[in-house]
Amino acid sequence: MSGLVRVRSGHSLDDVEEILERDGAIVVEDFTDDITREALLADFRPALDAQGYGDDWYNGTKTRRVSSLFGRTKELTPIVTHPLYLGAARRIMQKPVPIWLGKSRVEMTPTIQISGTQLIEIHPGQGKQPLHRDDALHLRRHPGPTSRVQIMVALSEFTAENGGTLVIPGSHHWDDERPPLASEAIPTEMPPGGALIWLGGVYHGGGKNVADTPRTGMTIALDLGNLRQEENQYLAVPREMVLAYPEEVRRLLGYDRCPPGLGWYEMEDPYLLLEDSE
Numbered sequence: 001m002s003g004l005v006r007v008r009s010g011h012s013l014d015d016v017e018e019i020l021e022r023d024g025a026i027v028v029e030d031f032t033d034d035i036t037r038e039a040l041l042a043d044f045r046p047a048l049d050a051q052g053y054g055d056d057w058y059n060g061t062k063t064r065r066v067s068s069l070f071g072r073t074k075e076l077t078p079i080v081t082h083p084l085y086l087g088a089a090r091r092i093m094q095k096p097v098p099i100w101l102g103k104s105r106v107e108m109t110p111t112i113q114i115s116g117t118q119l120i121e122i123h124p125g126q127g128k129q130p131l132h133r134d135d136a137l138h139l140r141r142h143p144g145p146t147s148r149v150q151i152m153v154a155l156s157e158f159t160a161e162n163g164g165t166l167v168i169p170g171s172h173h174w175d176d177e178r179p180p181l182a183s184e185a186i187p188t189e190m191p192p193g194g195a196l197i198w199l200g201g202v203y204h205g206g207g208k209n210v211a212d213t214p215r216t217g218m219t220i221a222l223d224l225g226n227l228r229q230e231e232n233q234y235l236a237v238p239r240e241m242v243l244a245y246p247e248e249v250r251r252l253l254g255y256d257r258c259p260p261g262l263g264w265y266e267m268e269d270p271y272l273l274l275e276d277s278e
């Protein structure tokens with residue numbers, strides 16, 4: 001494959017879903033506008049500037065990372081509810097599962113939830129990150145149903161030179177025996193405001209930065225609601241910040257119950273806990 005399919009924000013969801021199922025990844029060129037991108041950068045910049053480089057081969061020794069993103073800004077609604085991101089994630093992951101309840105055959109549809117969030121700023125001199133699958137966190141076998149749909153929003157331009165995310169298209173179809181090779185990976189190139197959406201089973205990694213400016217990306221992962229969140233959102237996002245978001249986002253942050261009965265509080269929908277405080 002020569003490159004990732006590139007679409008615009010108004011593209012048909014049917015088509016984006018089909019491309020993601022086939023290639024495992026897609027670029028949306030105009031995912032977010034400059035106003036949102038600049039507001040996000042303004043909210044994140046103090047934390048990013050105060051953050052030192054990582055100190056291991058995986059996170060990068062010339063890379064700055066900041067997490068707890070929903071606790072640091074109130075501007076993430078248009079990103080996480082974007083119809084092509086949330087829409088594709090819902091279609092790909094929220095598949096009904098048949099179960100027996102006594103003699104009744106019923107179908108339960110899982111929720112999805114915000115799992116990990118990170119700003120990743122790759123500085124000049126950073127080498128390639130090892131290619132990996134993010135759904136390895138779920139200790140699962142491949143190929144199989146998708147348990148994660150992730151996004152990387154370009155807060156600065158992404159190029160082949162500055163560390164644009166390396167992706168192996170189609171690798172979510174591979175089994176667990178086939179190793180990823182650097183020669184199979186292609187760099188994600190996109191303008192500021194563009195986004196890469198990819199499935200958890202796709203091999204990818206941060207690229208090498210041989211440019212003279214940093215590459216700044218913001219990643220959010222949506223996972224199936226019956227899995228543990230990668231980043232503990234109950235600890236990462238203070239209550240007042242959860243309350244600053246609309247119901248759909250609060251539920252995505254984990255204040256929701258995944259059928260048939262995961263995550264309840266006092267045997268009720270945990271969302272009630274937020275309603276009571278308004």
Ligand SMILES: O=C(O)CCC(=O)C(=O)O
Binds near residue numbers: 217
């Ligand atoms: O920064 C990137 O482009 C990808 C980072 C990544 O895949 C990771 O840190 O797990």
